[in-house]
Amino acid sequence: MHPVTYDLLIVGGGINGAGIARDAAGRGLSVLLVDQDDLAGHTSSASTKLIHGGLRYLEYGEFRLVREALVERERLWRMAPHIIWPLRFVLPQTQSPRPGWMVRLGLFLYDHLGGRDRLPGTETVSLDHSPLGHGLIDPHGTAFVYSDCWVEDSRLVVLNALDAAERGAEIRTRTRLTRARRHGDHWQATIANAAGEHRVKARALVNAAGPWVADVIGRVAGLDSEHGVRLVKGSHIVVPSLYDGAHAFMLQNPDRRIVFAIPYEGRFTLIGTTDEPWHGPPARASIDAEETAYLLATANRYFARQIAATDIIWTYAGIRPLHDDRAGNASAVTRDYAFDLDVDDGRLPILSIFGGKITTYRKLAEHAMRDLKRFFSDMPGEWTADTPLPGGDIPDADFDRFVADLKRERPQLSPPLVYRLARAYGTRARHILGEASTDADLGEDFGAGLTRAELDYLVTTEWARTAENILFRRSKLGLHAPADTATRITAYLNTHPVTAH
Structure with missing residues (x-):
């Protein structure tokens, strides 16, 4: 049997790989995306979960990156208003190592650099007279309040992959690229999964392997690169809520590093992130004692x-594959991205991606396709800027009105269940609900409101294969579910074969 030939073979199922797969498939290219684990199985599910310009990057002169991210912020909100929403950040000055005028100047630039439209601008408040100070150890003095957005990061990855698949891309999780070599007029590649090894051909490779980007260049493709990757570990802790309110805090430490405290899953506070150099080969990361102490000390300050x-209820950590700009400390390493385009006699490209941040993934994908366009001369132009992600086609991007309409459609369903499904799936929630009029119609409840109907949807539509995929990436129900939920899910998955993807 002859190997299948694709236009693009994409390595890496994180946000960059999924975003490029979506963009390319929407332009009519044949696409195969492979990932050795689950979608968003590493870095892209271990972020601070913000769609933001990166206020602190202004301090390092990253004006181009900040402007691009600020422009993308509201665009992504419109594309996926179910998994992205506005968040106000309180920046107390009581323990700031930066003078107030400097912070205010930075926020002025932040408000005006990226063409803010729907998000409210910065305001200055007195914590002595504002409820925003409640819960602080020193609720006095001045604070600045500014806007950014929250994102369900791992769901953003899955929705890009889903849109790519619906436009013709093949998405294969738990599948590794083991070797790739130029041969004749194609790349010949070997991919491996539980079913064995398979050979495929491609006109171009995209190396979006994140922390493994250098490994794909060297070991897999047998090439060299002038670009370097700097691996930096970022860790987070989740604790019971430290304060009331829907706002977040940006906390400034004496070492000038920034830590966020963010309302999480209704009854928790998410605290992070750290920036610690990662030495050695990439691997699944976990928080260490020093990072834990640092985050606890910041919160207690x-x-x-x-x-x-x-x-601590839960922790998570990820390794960020940053472009190595030779910065002296991990916090100062650029979050911008760089491409390495390697060609052989002007053909058979491999495009490797270094760095990047979740907010700019869509622009990164556009830039990648721009670099590849000369190899696909008949490829159409850009299209993703105003196209909703699956479930994001909510009228006027008005999520609250959509939830109200959904509750009216299904008056006998429990309102918390309707709200959660709307938040996770947007208009695709109706695919899960089907003809159900009551909670019982959705089948067995595995815990925390996870029904058989939702579980089947995640397996057949969103590439979920394990309890961990479901409880901590497709959702965060693992923080709410009874202790036996994972065991029950595993038993169900073992007795119900996958029927799609």
Whole structure:
């Protein structure tokens, strides 16, 4: 049997790989995306979960990156208003290592650099007279309040992959690229999964392997690159809520590093991130004792409710594959991206991606396709800027009105369930609900409102294969579910074969 030939073979199922797959498939290219694990299985599910310009990057002169990210911020919100929403950030000055005028100047630039439209601008408040100070250990003095957006990061990856698949791309999780070599007029590649090894051919390779980008260039493709990757670990902790309110805090530390405290999953506070150099080969990361102590100390410096390691409900960590700009400390390494386009006699390209941040993934994909266009001369132009992601086709991007309409459609369903499904799936929630009029119609409840109907949807439509995929990437129900939920899901998956993807 002859190998199947694709226009693009994309390595890496994180946000960059999924975004490029979507963009390319929408232009009519044949696409195969492979990932050795789950979609968003590593870095792209371990972010601070913000769609933001990166206020602190102004301090390092990253004006181009910040402007691009700020422009993308509201665009992505319109594309996926179910998984992206506005968030106000309180920046207390009581313990700031930066003078107030400097912070205010940065926020002025932040408000005007990227053409802000729907998000409210910065305001200055007195914490002595504002409820925004409640919960702080020192609720006095001045604070600045500015806007950014929240994103369900791993769902953003899945929705890009889903849109790519619906436009013709093949998405194969748990599939590794083991070797690729130029041969004749194609790349010949070997991919491997539980079913064995398979050979495929491609006109171009896209190396979006994240922390493994250098490994794909060297070991897999047998090439060299002038670009370097700097691996930096970022860790987060989740604790019971430290304060009331839907706002977040940006906390400034004496070492000038920034830590966010963000409302999480209704009853928790998410605290992060750290920036620690990662030495050695990429691997699944976990928080260490020093990082834990750093995040706890930061929270205890600001909040009246003091916490210890025993208060931590959950932790997660990821390795960021940053473009190595030779910065002296990990926090200062650029979050901008760089491409390495390697060609052989002007053909058979491999495009390797270094760095990047989740907010700019769509622009990164456009830039990647722009670099590849000369190899696909009949490829159409850009299209993703105003095209909603699956479930994001909510009228006027008005999520609250959409939820109200969905509740009216299904008056006997429990309102919290309707709200959660709307948040996770947008208009695709109706695919899960089907003809159901009551909660019982959705089948067995595995815990925390995860029904058989939703579980089947995740397996057949969103490439979910394990309890971890479902409880901590497709959702965060693992923080709410009973102890036996994972076991019950695993038993169900073992007795119900996958029927799609």
